[in-house]
Amino acid sequence: MKRWLVLIFVAIVVILIVLLIPKKEGERPIFFPKEDKIKIRLFFPDEQAEYFVVEEREVEKKEKEEDIARLIIRELLKGPTNEDLYSAIPEGTKLREIYIYEDVLYVDFSPEISNNHPGGSTGEIMTIFSVVNSLCANLTQYSVQILIDGKPQETLAGHIVLYEPLAFKKDMVK
Amino acid sequence: MKNAKYLSFIFFIVVTSVFSSEKILLTNQENNSYIWSEYIEEQELIPAKEFASIISAKFEWNPIIQEGILKKYKALCFLWPNKEKIILDKEEIVLQSPCQLISGKLFVPFDLIFSFCERVDMRAEFSKEKNKLIFYKKSSGIPPLANTKQGFWHVLKEGETLYRISKNYGIDLSSIISLNRIIDPRFLVPGQMIYIPDIGIQTEKELEIPSLPPETTGPKKPLVEKYGIKKIVLDPGHGGKDSGAIGKSGTKEKDVNLDIAIKLHKELKKRLPNTEIILTRDDDYYVPLVERTALANFKKVDLFISIHANAAFSNSASGFEVFHLSAVASDKHAENIAEFENAVIKKFKEKEIIDYTQKILSDIAQDEFISQSIDLALFIQRQVTSKLDIKNRGIKSAFFWVLRDAKMPAVLIETGFLSNPDEEAKMKELAFKTNLVNALANAIIAYKESYEEKLTKE
Numbered sequence: 142m143k144r145w146l147v148l149i150f151v152a153i154v155v156i157l158i159v160l161l162i163p164k165k166e167g168e169r170p171i172f173f174p175k176e177d178k179i180k181i182r183l184f185f186p187d188e189q190a191e192y193f194v195v196e197e198r199e200v201e202k203k204e205k206e207e208d209i210a211r212l213i214i215r216e217l218l219k220g221p222t223n224e225d226l227y228s229a230i231p232e233g234t235k236l237r238e239i240y241i242y243e244d245v246l247y248v249d250f251s252p253e254i255s256n257n258h259p260g261g262s263t264g265e266i267m268t269i270f271s272v273v274n275s276l277c278a279n280l281t282q283y284s285v286q287i288l289i290d291g292k293p294q295e296t297l298a299g300h301i302v303l304y305e306p307l308a309f310k311k312d313m314v315k
Numbered sequence: 316m317k318n319a320k321y322l323s324f325i326f327f328i329v330v331t332s333v334f335s336s337e338k339i340l341l342t343n344q345e346n347n348s349y350i351w352s353e354y355i356e357e358q359e360l361i362p363a364k365e366f367a368s369i370i371s372a373k374f375e376w377n378p379i380i381q382e383g384i385l386k387k388y389k390a391l392c393f394l395w396p397n398k399e400k401i402i403l404d405k406e407e408i409v410l411q412s413p414c415q416l417i418s419g420k421l422f423v424p425f426d427l428i429f430s431f432c433e434r435v436d437m438r439a440e441f442s443k444e445k446n447k448l449i450f451y452k453k454s455s456g457i458p459p460l461a462n463t464k465q466g467f468w469h470v471l472k473e474g475e476t477l478y479r480i481s482k483n484y485g486i487d488l489s490s491i492i493s494l495n496r497i498i499d500p501r502f503l504v505p506g507q508m509i510y511i512p513d514i515g516i517q518t519e520k521e522l523e524i525p526s527l528p529p530e531t532t533g534p535k536k537p538l539v540e541k542y543g544i545k546k547i548v549l550d551p552g553h554g555g556k557d558s559g560a561i562g563k564s565g566t567k568e569k570d571v572n573l574d575i576a577i578k579l580h581k582e583l584k585k586r587l588p589n590t591e592i593i594l595t596r597d598d599d600y601y602v603p604l605v606e607r608t609a610l611a612n613f614k615k616v617d618l619f620i621s622i623h624a625n626a627a628f629s630n631s632a633s634g635f636e637v638f639h640l641s642a643v644a645s646d647k648h649a650e651n652i653a654e655f656e657n658a659v660i661k662k663f664k665e666k667e668i669i670d671y672t673q674k675i676l677s678d679i680a681q682d683e684f685i686s687q688s689i690d691l692a693l694f695i696q697r698q699v700t701s702k703l704d705i706k707n708r709g710i711k712s713a714f715f716w717v718l719r720d721a722k723m724p725a726v727l728i729e730t731g732f733l734s735n736p737d738e739e740a741k742m743k744e745l746a747f748k749t750n751l752v753n754a755l756a757n758a759i760i761a762y763k764e765s766y767e768e769k770l771t772k773e
Contacts, residue, residue, distance in 0.1 A: 186627070186628065186629070187629075188629050188631055188632065189629070189631070189632050189633070189634075190627035190628065190629055190632040191632075191708060227627075227628045227629045228628065229628050259560060259561075259626045259627065259628060259734055260558075260559050260560030260561070260568060260626045260733075261559075261560045261568075261623075261624070261625040261626025261627060261729070261732065261733070261734065262623060262625060262636075262638065262713070262715070262727065262729050263625050263626070263627050263632065263636070263729065263732075264560070264625070264626045264627045264628060264734070266713055267627060267628065281407065284405070295604065295605075295716075296604060296716065299552065299553055299557055299559060299604065300552075300623070300713075300715055300716065300717075300727070301713060301714055301715060301716070302714045302715070302716050302719060305714075307714065308402075308405045309402075309407065310713075311393065311395070311400070311402060312380055312382055312393075312395075312711070
């Protein structure tokens with residue numbers, strides 16, 4: 142019995158040592174997460190759905206751009222903290238995946254983004270560019286193409302061309 | 316080295332602005348114009364409109380959305396007052412100083428001028444001694460080679476497009492392109508000779524054109540007959556399996572759109588008996604987005620008007636807005652469209668070949684269609700806001716299916732928000748619908764008249 146306890150104790154010590162010693166020089170050990178944070182800018186429509194208003198948020202710093210994009214969408218799906226602003230992402234929408242190929246960032250959503258959409262040109266523009274602007278403003282070198290259920294789609298709510306990568310839309314930003 | 320250049324540039328901007336008069340000479344070696352410049356926060360600014368005209372570019376200022384568009388060939392630049400950032404060919408560029416709106420005119424800094432010229436194969440040089448901004452062309456145009464002696468030469472003026480010339484002389488654009496062996500109409504230069512064929516040597520298709528002496532000022536009526544607005548498509552949005560937006564009390568957008576479109580169809584038929592008014596759907600069925608414009612393109616329609624009702628995530632969003640045709644985003648997109656249209660046209664069981672010349676044609680015409688679409692949008696907006704008690708959300712543009720592929724002036728009208736309970740109720744009232752239909756009919760007729768009047772003046 143005593144021997145078991147000693148063994149377990151030794152095992153715990155070994156695990157701790159592995160976790161606390163940095164793998165490479167300059168890298169922090171796993172047990173001390175990075176303090177580095179980055180500010181991201183999210184775009185939410187105002188009450189009249191005429192303009193986007195920027196909300197800044199701090200998120201943990203990521204090396205890979207796909208991971209940054211994932212964080213941006215995760216924050217966007219949470220909705221705005223400012224009560225005067227609205228989320229332009231339909232209820233139930235989930236992020237499926239993020240891909241980067243050449244200079245295009247593909248963001249793949251679950252079908253709810255289209256199925257639960259309230260419709261209207263304005264509503265559709267707000268959904269699309271809430272996503273596109275939030276990604277483009279933080280990852281400036283990419284244009285953004287929205288995929289639904291893993292595939293490029295003709296449209297999200299019946300007005301806007303969704304087949305092509307889109308760039309930051311400036312004329313609706315306040 | 317680069318630093319030295321940069322410093323000397325700043326130096327002479329400072330020197331010139333301190334010691335010289337406030338006028339700068341803009342020259343493209345053929346035309347000179349003196350313009351007033353503004354000196355703000357150590358930066359020289361010149362008016363965008365004058366800059367555009369000296370390099371034969373187009374500059375449009377939209378006072379409603381406070382946005383300027385600078386366009387030449389396919390280079391497209393968006394500018395906003397008090398912002399350092401501009402968008403040049405989809406790229407965001409940060410200028411050293413912001414564009415400024417001074418007494419209603421948009422002024423741009425020098426670095427914008429240099430970057431824009433670079434995009435359109437031109438070079439701009441600033442000479443400090445003479446306070447002169449000189450523009451050079453990097454490549455010259457392709458000399459025309461006419462293979463026939465019947466006809467005459469037209470000297471290309473600044474800002475003139477082949478499309479405009481073909482309209483003025485009443486000659487098919489594709490025959491001008493092929494006779495002059497114009498490989499790429501984007502590389503035309505002012506002063507270039509364009510051969511205008513005589514009616515006699517034209518092909519079968521062109522013989523339909525009434526023989527029109529090009530230089531006389533008298534018989535302008537044929538122009539209206541040939542180029543006036545004779546066919547209008549009304550496109551009620553959504554339909555069938557696609558309900559569009561749905562209001563809190565269950566109003567379906569597809570029904571509202573159809574109702575207004577049918578009423579407008581009836582009104583226009585009554586008031587424009589000689590104009591063909593076509594509906595993309597006349598009942599509750601589904602029409603794919605791309606087929607709507609493909610049909611209008613195939614039928615060679617002169618105006619495309621899509622009718623929709625709006626919705627947003629916030630139920631207090633309200634108002635009326637008009638979206639207009641905007642620039643085709645990419646060559647790839649244009650190719651896809653051509654390919655698709657070929658397929659759709661086959662579906663309509665008609666023979667049609669979209670050849671290279673026709674693709675060029677649509678490129679040039681696109682410019683015209685954009686500015687006409689903005690005109691139409693403004694007409695509609697003026698009428699609707701004066702006749703109805705509804706908030707005006709302005710005219711806008713976005714990458715709409717039905718607006719991007721149309722080969723004609725096109726607008727999309729969002730009549731009101733079904734997601735707003737008050738507006739939903741309003742849109743069910745007969746009085747509102749009647750007023751709306753009247754306002755839209757007035758606007759379309761006023762636009763048609765103004766457009767045809769312009770034709771006779773040219």
